[in-house]
Amino acid sequence: MTEVFAALADRGPAAAAADDAAPPARSFWRAHTAGWIFIALFGLASRMATFNDLALALTITLIVDPIGFGLTALAHKTILARPLHRPAVIVGLVVLCSILGGLLQMAIVNVVKDGLFAGLDRGSMARADAIPVIYYTAVFLGWSLAYFWIRADVEARSERARRSEAQAAAIRAELQRLRLQLDPHFLFNALNTVAVEIPDNPEAALEMTHRIAAYLRYSLDPQTRPVCPLSEEIEAVRAYVRIQELRFEDRLRCVVEMDPRASAVPVPHLIVQGLVENAVKHGLRTCIGPLEIRIAARRLDDDAVAIEVTNPGRLVPRTDDRPAVGLANTRRRLELHYPGRHELTLIQEGETVVARLVLKGTACFA
Structure with missing residues (x-):
């Protein structure tokens, strides 16, 4: 019974x-x-x-x-x-x-x-x-x-x-807050760059504006698509890096190596953005000479993808106890989207700083 x-x-x-x-x-x-x-x-x-x-x-x-x-x-x-x-x-x-x-x-x-x-x-x-x-x-x-x-x-x-x-709703709200935290952070820096370039280099400022518009179109996607193909995430990163290339001219360039098997892997929006922004900001500060940002994405197996962002320079520890906003934001989003199924390391290899990100399985709240 x-x-x-x-x-x-x-x-x-x-x-x-x-x-x-x-x-x-x-x-x-x-x-x-x-x-x-x-x-x-x-x-x-x-x-x-x-x-x-x-x-x-x-x-x-x-x-x-x-x-x-x-x-x-x-x-x-x-x-x-x-x-x-x-x-x-x-x-x-x-x-x-x-x-x-x-x-x-x-x-x-x-x-x-x-x-x-x-x-x-x-x-x-x-x-x-x-x-x-x-x-x-x-x-x-x-x-x-x-x-x-x-x-x-x-x-x-x-x-x-x-x-x-209720817990899922709270996590979704936190993910939305973290994503909204990234948008103003990026746009503030980008618009400052445009303002600097307008008087002396209006053509570069115009291209920067177009790049910002492209980024804004991408950033609106999470309203209907919490995740996107990795190839789209990399294209949004390119838009950001191109703005910085226009600003620093010959001091900065970006190289992307994309494994065709990894291009369609769904990832959360802006999950690579913080790593690249961190590489640009700290790389320009510590690198002597041209700064080349390299982004490599490859498929490890049917269930995992690895993304590496490398730049010449030195991994300088922060003088205060607070982590960088972008990096802390990325770590928290990874904990929510890939609990126990991700790896994020930031290490010094010779004269190069390497940020490695490994994502396993499908993102939660996708």
Whole structure:
């Protein structure tokens, strides 16, 4: 019986979202009907063993068990479905109703035996009134126990689903805040660059403006697409780097090496932006001579992609305890999108600073 009622309890977040199509009441009636079919079959076999009379066993089953079905359905409607503000009262009512139900079923069984099968010798066991009372009281108590257990499990699952959805909504809000934090950070720097170039180099300022417009078009995509192909992310990075190339002229260039197998891999918007911006900012500060930013993306296997951003220069530790805004933002977004499934390292290799990013699997909240 408990296994039958488990169908009612097996409702995860996806099933909870489909409640409009399949209300909980419908699940209850399916489980309730299946449970009583099992009880009726078990009761039929028990009565056959007790009475050794198929006609009597079948008659009692067809009369008594439907009444039990109705009694438990009535209990569900009137007592069990109510909020458990006073559990002791509910438990007392359940026990009392189970005993009364057992007595009623006993009386019905006796009427059937004495009225329809009065001439049959059924032995002392069949005549003992205590047997049907104990049996049906146990059935009702067992049904009630299963009902409360399944109800508690369903409520616990629903609460976990609601809590999970609330946590997911909070994470989505944080991801949106982190993304919005990146946009003003980039645009502030880019517009300052345009303002510097307008008096002396209006053509470069015009191209910068076009590049900023292209970046803005890309940054609006997360409203409808939380992720994008890696190739689009790299193109947005190119727009940023091109603005810096125009500003610093011969001091800066960017080289991109894209594995064709990695170009279509979906990644969160602006997940590479912070690494490249960090390389440009700190590379220009520590590199003597031209700064070449190299971006390499390759597919490791069917489930992982690796992205490297390298620049000549020195990895200089910060003098304060606060991490760079862009890098801290990227780390947090990675924790949310790829929990336990990402690697981000920033190391010195000879005269080169290397930022390595490995993404495994599909981004969460995609």
